[in-house]
Amino acid sequence: MQHTHVAALLNFAATLDSRVRRVMASPEQSAATIRAWSQALDGIPAASEAADWDAARAVRRYYEQRNGDRSAQFRAIEPHDLLAAWAPYRAELMNRHTDPAPPVDPDNVDAYLAELRTSRTAVATGQAAPIERPQLTGGPHPAVEARLAAIGSPIPPAVRRQLAAYRPTKARREATVAAGQPDPLSVPCPWCHAEEEQPCRGGWRPNGKGRRTKTTPHDSRAELAANPQGVAA
Numbered sequence: 001m002q003h004t005h006v007a008a009l010l011n012f013a014a015t016l017d018s019r020v021r022r023v024m025a026s027p028e029q030s031a032a033t034i035r036a037w038s039q040a041l042d043g044i045p046a047a048s049e050a051a052d053w054d055a056a057r058a059v060r061r062y063y064e065q066r067n068g069d070r071s072a073q074f075r076a077i078e079p080h081d082l083l084a085a086w087a088p089y090r091a092e093l094m095n096r097h098t099d100p101a102p103p104v105d106p107d108n109v110d111a112y113l114a115e116l117r118t119s120r121t122a123v124a125t126g127q128a129a130p131i132e133r134p135q136l137t138g139g140p141h142p143a144v145e146a147r148l149a150a151i152g153s154p155i156p157p158a159v160r161r162q163l164a165a166y167r168p169t170k171a172r173r174e175a176t177v178a179a180g181q182p183d184p185l186s187v188p189c190p191w192c193h194a195e196e197e198q199p200c201r202g203g204w205r206p207n208g209k210g211r212r213t214k215t216t217p218h219d220s221r222a223e224l225a226a227n228p229q230g231v232a233a
Contacts, residue, residue: 001042001045003034005055010037013059013077016063017077019076023076051089064079093130094130100119102115117130153194174214184217187221187224
């Protein structure tokens with residue numbers, strides 16, 4: 001923030017706070033305060049359209065004592081109040097920025113990093129709008145859609161069979177749902193008390209480390225899924 005911006009900001013704060021007004025009434029103290037604030041607020045913009053930020057608005061919000069913050073009642077606004085107010089705006093800008101490749105030779109490491117730092121600093125200080133990743137629209141290519149329609153699934157049958165061999169419980173559940181039958185895992189098991197989406201449990205492991213996980217649900221659980229009114233365990 002430049003000296004002229006800081007001076008205007010302090011003059012605005014003086015209209016809201018007599019404590020600031022007394023400081024700005026003395027030419028020597030006013031000049032010293034402007035220099036100190038300018039140094040403290042280096043890197044913070046007076047206003048930024050990219051971030052929808054306005055430092056004067058932040059000053060006003062400080063004195064509005066929002067969310068039960070009564071700091072303004074006990075002390076005049078200070079640079080750290082604006083630093084704290086700007087922080088979430090800066091974070092939001094940097095989260096949207098995607099760091100596009102600089103227009104320099106990537107083998108020139110120093111120049112490459114210098115361009116990255118320059119673009120990041122411009123965004124972080126509100127001088128430039130973040131460069132966001134373009135949103136893909138239009139859906140898949142017609143050839144891809146035709147292929148998916150032909151095989152009926154993005155997973156080829158051979159791969160699905162291999163996955164089924166490694167994940168029998170999941171494969172059995174998918175086959176049950178595909179056949180239009182009720183999914184047993186959609187309800188808790190009345191027999192072993194397994195929660196929804198969790199597999200049923202059988203007997204205890206020989207090493208004593210918990211109960212075995214069953215690859216098939218208990219019959220009472222399947223009956224409960226088919227009959228939501230419930231069955232006896």
